[in-house]
Amino acid sequence: MIKQKIFSDLKKILKELKLKYDKNFQIExxxxxxxxxxxxxxALINAKKNRIKPRTMAERIKKILIKKRDYxxxxxxxxxxINLTLANGVYHRALKKAxxxxxxxxxxxxxRLKKVLLEFISANPTGxxxxxxxxxxxxxxxxxxxxxxxxxxxxxxxxxxxxxxQVDILAESLELRYREIHGxxxxxxxxxxxxxxxxxxxxHQLNSIDGSKLIHFTEKDRLDRMKNFALREIHxxxxxxxxxxxxxxxxxxxxxxxRKEGILEEALSYLAEENCTYEKDEAVWFNSxxxxxxKDRVLIKADGNPTYLVPDIAYHITKYNxxxxxxxxxxxPDHHAHVSKLKAAIRALKLDESMLxxxxxxxxxxxxxxxxxxxxxxxxxxVTLDDLVAEVGKDAARYFFIDRRPSSHLDFDLELAKKKSxxxxxxxxxxxxxxxxxxxxxxxxxxITLKNFQxxxxxxxxxSAEISLIKKILDLPNVLNAAADKRxxxxxxxxxxxxxxxxxxxxxxxxxVSPDHYELSQCRLYLxxxxxxxxxxxxxxxGISAPKKM
RNA sequence: GCGCCAAUAGCUCAGUUGGAUAGAGCAACGGAUUUCUAAUCCGUAGGUCAGGGGUUCGAAUCCCUUUUGGCGUGCCA
Numbered sequence: 001m002i003k004q005k006i007f008s009d010l011k012k013i014l015k016e017l018k019l020k021y022d023k024n025f026q027i028e029x030x031x032x033x034x035x036x037x038x039x040x041x042x043a044l045i046n047a048k049k050n051r052i053k054p055r056t057m058a059e060r061i062k063k064i065l066i067k068k069r070d071y072x073x074x075x076x077x078x079x080x081x082i083n084l085t086l087a088n089g090v091y092h093r094a095l096k097k098a099x100x101x102x103x104x105x106x107x108x109x110x111x112r113l114k115k116v117l118l119e120f121i122s123a124n125p126t127g128x129x130x131x132x133x134x135x136x137x138x139x140x141x142x143x144x145x146x147x148x149x150x151x152x153x154x155x156x157x158x159x160x161x162x163x164x165x166q167v168d169i170l171a172e173s174l175e176l177r178y179r180e181i182h183g184x185x186x187x188x189x190x191x192x193x194x195x196x197x198x199x200x201x202x203x204h205q206l207n208s209i210d211g212s213k214l215i216h217f218t219e220k221d222r223l224d225r226m227k228n229f230a231l232r233e234i235h236x237x238x239x240x241x242x243x244x245x246x247x248x249x250x251x252x253x254x255x256x257x258x259r260k261e262g263i264l265e266e267a268l269s270y271l272a273e274e275n276c277t278y279e280k281d282e283a284v285w286f287n288s289x290x291x292x293x294x295k296d297r298v299l300i301k302a303d304g305n306p307t308y309l310v311p312d313i314a315y316h317i318t319k320y321n322x323x324x325x326x327x328x329x330x331x332x333p334d335h336h337a338h339v340s341k342l343k344a345a346i347r348a349l350k351l352d353e354s355m356l357x358x359x360x361x362x363x364x365x366x367x368x369x370x371x372x373x374x375x376x377x378x379x380x381x382x383v384t385l386d387d388l389v390a391e392v393g394k395d396a397a398r399y400f401f402i403d404r405r406p407s408s409h410l411d412f413d414l415e416l417a418k419k420k421s422x423x424x425x426x427x428x429x430x431x432x433x434x435x436x437x438x439x440x441x442x443x444x445x446x447x448i449t450l451k452n453f454q455x456x457x458x459x460x461x462x463x464s465a466e467i468s469l470i471k472k473i474l475d476l477p478n479v480l481n482a483a484a485d486k487r488x489x490x491x492x493x494x495x496x497x498x499x500x501x502x503x504x505x506x507x508x509x510x511x512x513v514s515p516d517h518y519e520l521s522q523c524r525l526y527l528x529x530x531x532x533x534x535x536x537x538x539x540x541x542x543g544i545s546a547p548k549k550m
Numbered sequence: 551g552c553g554c555c556a557a558u559a560g561c562u563c564a565g566u567u568g569g570a571u572a573g574a575g576c577a578a579c580g581g582a583u584u585u586c587u588a589a590u591c592c593g594u595a596g597g598u599c600a601g602g603g604g605u606u607c608g609a610a611u612c613c614c615u616u617u618u619g620g621c622g623u624g625c626c627a
Binding site for chain 2: 490
């Protein structure tokens with residue numbers, strides 16, 4: 001908001017002075033407060049164009065700028081930075097606007113209603129969601145919330161691999177457990193089968209419905225029944241887990257359904273039309289190496305079944321056909337190879353590759369008592385999303401997952417997340433919110449309210465702590481825009497943690513409610529209400545509760 | 551071998567896209583509570599931004615290279 005104002009002020013001056021300039025000069029907030037509220041490299045970048053020294057150029061701009069009421073201080077520093085300090089009134093007016101917007105503060109049309117398909121988690125429907133999915137869930141959902149808030153049109157989709165090899169193995173695993181119930185005990189459970197306890201539970205559930213009658217079915221019918229039952233139950237299980245995690249999808253895209261619609265064949269025929277396929281060793285290949293892949297890939301196996309690549313290409317074609325402008329795939333780090341194949345296909349089909357963005361979430365380690373918790377899917381020893389939520393709570397889990405850059409590995413300290421103490425950053429932020437609530441309560445008790453507040457009194461807010469807080473509040477829209485555009489929701493917890501810190505310090509140093517200074521108290525209440533509002537908005541966008549009391 | 555990702559304080563991580571003296575939290579040490587919530591605050595200490603080279607007014611950030619770690623490199627998904 002303010003930055004834009006400065007930007008246009010500067011441009012006006014440049015035109016007035018008939019100076020040449022490149023529009024992409026920057027206005028930024030310096031680390032060092034002595035360098036003013038804002039700083040621009042305008043003269044540094046554009047001096048050459050005008051054949052003068054940066055400092056000379058800066059001086060000329062300064063002369064005009066300093067006459068304006070909104071700028072209380074203009075300084076030239078270093079090689080030619082222009083450091084600007086704004087008058088408090090600028091901040092007071094901006095604060096007023098922010099308060100007016102209430103819970104919509106920070107929202108905008110920034111994304112221009114761009115249609116975005118955000119695919120995340122897309123875990124196999126062969127078991128409960130694990131912690132890897134949990135990171136994806138927190139990341140994807142928060143990103144979606146933020147993007148929507150700043151004006152993107154986001155459609156959240158979960159791709160369900162409910163067809164193919166893995167699902168067959170699932171059915172067979174269930175069958176083995178079912179047979180166990182009926183006395184057919186194996187010496188050793190096959191290593192490739194799913195070992196988790198949940199398969200046993202499913203077998204018991206199935207048995208309580210169907211009893212022993214499945215034994216007399218033909219093998220195909222029995223396995224079909226097993227498969228459908230398992231898929232339905234596991235799907236319910238996953239949806240349930242996500243619901244508890246406050247994650248909702250607009251669509252669960254079933255691979256089985258896609259296959260029924262014949263789009264696999266369609267995809268294959270498109271590739272064939274582009275002369276991208278050939279036969280070798282009784283298999284059908286895709287000449288993906290012509291399109292940037294390291295080698296060619298098999299599309300149809302010698303046994304006549306498609307590889308997983310085919311439905312995936314087909315699925316992505318549907319993404320293009322459904323009219324999205326941006327498609328974001330959130331994937332684990334073990335999908336690099338997968339992406340090079342997929343991108344090869346997209347190139348081959350002459351689809352716009354730049355519309356497809358891949359975000360890789362790096363692995364996470366769970367840390368317990370200083371040790372990495374070892375997990376093995378095969379042995380059924382995994383920590384599930386449900387376990388995690390039960391253990392540390394939704395709020396802490398989501399916070400910890402979003403708090404890290406997507407591309408960085410994440411060590412999730414279970415004990416830290418559980419601690420209800422100052423070591424835990426989640427509570428630090430929530431506590432600030434709760435604390436403000438209690439101050440507001442106290443103010444009501446003292447009969448100090450904002451009902452008859454006249455904003456002209458805002459000039460009483462002139463402590464540097466107060467102006468800094470206002471600046472921080474006003475930064476929310478920028479943080480959200482950047483988080484959305486960069487697909488980096490971690491910027492939000494970072495930001496709100498800093499805001500909470502500034503508030504806690506302010507609180508410790510200054511009395512907010514003091515009946516002897518009625519108007520000043522009002523001003524401060526006004527200010528901390530805005531802080532509270534920003535914290536509430538931020539937490540909501542992270543899917544974390546904002547408690548009134550702790 | 552090749553490809554992708556990473557390396558910043560003892561630990562976990564930020565670093566506003568190339569800006570000025572690299573920041574938080576935790577852990578360590580010392581302090582603050584008859585108070586609007588101490589789940590808080592104040593102070594001390596902690597760094598060859600993995601190493602080297604390059605690009606320029608200016609590099610943790612961009613390029614090259616070396617080292618270390620994770621992952622990938624299936625007619626598995």
